[in-house]
Amino acid sequence: MYKNLLLVEDEPLAQARIRSILQKNYPTWTFEEPIQTVKDLKSALIMQASYDLILCDIHLADGLSFNAFKDVEVKVPIIFITAFDQYALQSFEHNCIDYVLKPIQEERLIRAIEKFRTLSKEGTASSISKEFVEEFLGKYAQKNFKKRFLTRSGNRLCFIPADSAAYFFAEDGVTFLIESGSSQKHIVDHSLNELEKDLLDPNKFYRINRSVIINLDYLIEMRPYVNGRLAISLNAKSDDQLIVAREKVSEFKSWINQ
Template identity: 50%
Template sequence: MKLLIFEDEPLAQQRVIQIIRKKRPDWEITGTAQSIEEAKTIIKKNTDIDLIICDIHLADGDCFKIFENQNLQIPIIFLTAYDQHALESFNHYCIDYVLKPLQESRLIKAFEKYEQLCTGEKSAEVDPNLIKAVMDKITHKAYKHRFLTKVGNKMIFKDIHEIAYFYAEDKIVYLKEIGTSKKFIVNFSLDDLEKNVLDPAQFYRINRSIIVNLEALIEMKSYHNGRLKLIVKSTDDLDLIVARERVGQFKDWLNQ
């Protein structure tokens, strides 16, 4: 079984390779690419590929440009930090759509799905249940637009556009207001905010304790150990540092 890997982040690419060598040692990785142009060249040189594992955001743009004007019937497992590209992925022989941060168990399930769906003639059908699940998520997902919080004896709402970032401190989660140093307690964990409450196109978790709002971002600077420091529209001295392992995904998020 021969496959290609298109992933522009070296650490993410190495992670995929390690999982394959560990869990599918008989699979042959024929080539890898970090950009659209590299991927196109590799596909032209390899006409007997059984599977492609492809990150949606490559170094020079969205991977869908690789498959434009090509009648490729090669099953693809897409990798991405975002779910808004799911519908587009099904136009390109998608077998599965795996969200980042990449978990070994989730990628293995994608491999198993490929093995179940693909015959010896290298034809594949997309699981209709997968399509329904993605459609339901896209159609019915409603993100929170305001938060109820308490100030003294008063209960007030803070609109999502007034929030610079959320952060956790001593097991309490706060939202920090844009343009001031005011903070308000919210009754959600950061995990809940990240996975279920906030729009991932607007908010990004830069490290374990902070989720930033794209609308509040002013600039970013290089920081030691390969990290980034963010400057936002809030008047306080809390350091907003993008964790090193999240820098690549954060840049992809900004460029979406």
């Protein structure tokens, strides 16, 4: 069945990724040039009746896309695309069609679209309400990532900005922060799970294996390693060998390209 989509996404690489997946799996579906701002999304929603589905990033160039929904009833089903923490979003699963986390995985996006197709056939595909928008914006605004860490190195305590952390690693139950351009280990009182799930911005930090979380801003190079893994180098004066686990290589490459 012919479908016309509205793509709301301001990142060129993400636009290309979504286009590629749609053209491969739904070659008869059409979509115009992507909407990149809240302002343009508001204008597009005036003509929402011409669209069957909206694929919508949450973070746009001029703010959250949800700000475009506050004064209009959105009747078109929406699949949200976001780097936002899935645990904060899980309470909204029953209020919208679906959401896809970045980095965008083809299988996950296809699953969301197939969910939309199934609901459309059953006549149960629904839109989001103004109450949902208000609740979402309220909860979303509460999500604040860690800006600095109080660390210990010997008897010395100091604050290190999160943006200065080249990577975190865990060893013998202790979590260490390695600062960019430094070889000194700083102890932080958070587990890697806490850092990954709640404290670090997922647009900047990525857990490459069970023991290491890196900061993309300090990635210098990556090269093939044994058994399908990747060895990476960061801007840090450390002899630690940083290896991307084999099962994470594909996702890691997609994450870098966002």
